[in-house]
Amino acid sequence: MPAVRAARSSPPPTLTPSGEPTTVTNTVPPTLSAGLLLVVLIVAFEAMAVSTVLPRVADDLQGLALYGWASSAFLLSSLFGAVFTGLLSDRRGLAVGASVSLVVFALGLLIAGLAPNMPAFVLGRLVQGLGAGGLGLLPFAVITSRYPEQARARMLAAVSSAWLIPALTGPLIASLIADAWSWRAVFWGLLPVLVLGAPLCVLPLRQSLPEQSATGSASLISRRVLWPALGLSVASGALIEGLRRPDFWGVTLIFAGAGGVALTSRFLFPAGLWRARRGLPASLAVRGLAAFALLGTNSFLPLALHELRGLTLTQAGGLLSIGGATWTLGSWAQARLEQRFGPQTRPARVRAGMLGVVAGLLLTTAGVLGGLPLWSAYVGWFVACLSMGIGYNSNSLFALASADTEGKGTGELSGQLANIEVLMVALAAGAGGALIARAAPLSTAFALAFAVTLSGAVLARVVAARLVAKN
Structure with missing residues (x-):
């Protein structure tokens, strides 16, 4: 996924x-x-x-x-x-x-x-x-x-x-x-x-x-976000490269990249995103942090299984396939829960889903690093991806409802939903890759990488508490 x-x-x-x-x-x-x-x-x-x-x-x-x-x-x-x-x-x-x-x-x-x-x-x-x-x-x-x-x-x-x-x-x-x-x-x-x-x-x-x-409105919006999108991509790339470099230029790139991300984000996302302001900004923050956690882990999980547990590519691929199937299963379960209990339960489903992601990633981490048997990683990934399917889609529905309340267009929101996910997963993959490149031995590098993505899951659960259903 x-x-x-x-x-x-x-x-x-x-x-x-x-x-x-x-x-x-x-x-x-x-x-x-x-x-x-x-x-x-x-x-x-x-x-x-x-x-x-x-x-x-x-x-x-x-x-x-x-x-x-x-x-x-x-x-x-x-x-x-x-x-x-x-x-x-x-x-x-x-x-x-x-x-x-x-x-x-x-x-x-x-x-x-x-x-x-x-x-x-x-x-x-x-x-x-x-x-x-x-x-x-x-x-x-x-x-x-x-x-x-x-x-x-x-x-x-x-x-x-x-x-x-x-x-x-x-x-x-x-x-x-x-x-x-x-x-x-x-x-x-x-x-x-x-x-x-x-x-x-x-x-x-x-x-x-x-x-x-x-020269319609969609054209004007596309033109307005073109250069900020390029700036966000370049600034994020500078931040990732800065994390990877252990020298003076690395520090410089980190500060320049972080500043560039903060500046360009103002043109692409609603105000209050990084403060997780209640409403749409908090919903976008949950989406980004959840993607940072699960999809960021997905970017280095096969390598960790191969290097630390000796799995073949086929065995590691099987675990990712399990994740794809259970995410889909969670999405279907979310749809049934929405139908049965109504939109007022969306924030509760998001919170429950993010808690499940935290628990699943903890179990996966322990299974991959050797603290628990290897089968624990499979169980943990199943739990994390199932919970993601429930919480992620519930959060998307919450965002759509918040956009209607705040007068945002569907087209504008679609860009924000996709872009925050891409940005945060890129940063997670870059941070994980930087740790793998710089930390030694590899077991320590992977432990730190899992800790980084796990922190994203914990933050997603904390921010999810700011989602409040509209009466």
Whole structure:
């Protein structure tokens, strides 16, 4: 469950491009649906698979010092890529935005698969993120602009299902491929499928529709957040690199990066986010801290299992698959609880979910570090991911209700929900990677990394107490 799984449970990271008309055709080419689902499957599989094979990549390329950057570079560039693609699609149409994102994503796969060393692999991940950010926007923008009202719910359900399959099977399949051939095949193997799916998706989008001015409100909002999004990505990258460097420049980058994050956040998030002000800011803070805790742990968990407990990639991949299945199970349970007990119980479900994440991560940590038997890690990860599915989605519903109360648009909120998650997971992966690079021995490094992400879970539970149901 990497950060990009947000696309399954929350709106896209940028607004639907205003350059696409709201009028939709009554019939949708079957190739468009097939191509769209293929693209979603590819992005989802890549997102779920990479965490599993990263230990093999770091070992083969002798790049343990840059381990955290393999995840952080992807996440931070996807944040900017989503905003840029939204603006490009706004100006030139969805076909152009989709084509550019697909080409960039394919280029990133190629660079990563051919990487002769770890810096080149990180570059490939950065390029992948630029493309994946735009592709994360694609399903929602296409469904809104090209599908009739009666077909949208069905297509959104199909998109969610397309994320479910890789969540259950992606880590295991990736580990089997890496064991049987090479970790490079995980990246190369997606290219033929991408070549097949791209024309099916892009060609129907070239169909002419009535033109609409590109100076609407969505366009203005996209333009307004473009440079702050770039600034946030760069500042976060500086902060992560500062944590990794043990010299004077490291300290300088930490202060500069932290200042840049604080400054650019003012343009992308509501006031009071970092103080967890009651209402929407507290809800966004819970989302970010929960993602920092669980998805941040997910970024280094396979490596810890491999290095400390001697698990193979296939065995580690099995644990991640368990996480994907139980997160989904928790989401379904949350929906039933919402239906039975009503929206007034959302804050209580968030608090209970975050407490479960704390307990599950504690058990996982003890199982991985050797304080408890290895099976404890499996039980702990099951509990943590199940609780995350319940608390995370309940918090999203709370945020949507708070946005309505505070007069925020759905499009603006969708960007805030996605961006806070991407930012916090990138920082968690970067901090964990910095500890792995700097601390010795590895057992100490992993203990510190788990302590950092566990602190995020505890803070998420504390901040969740500030969520109060509206009467």
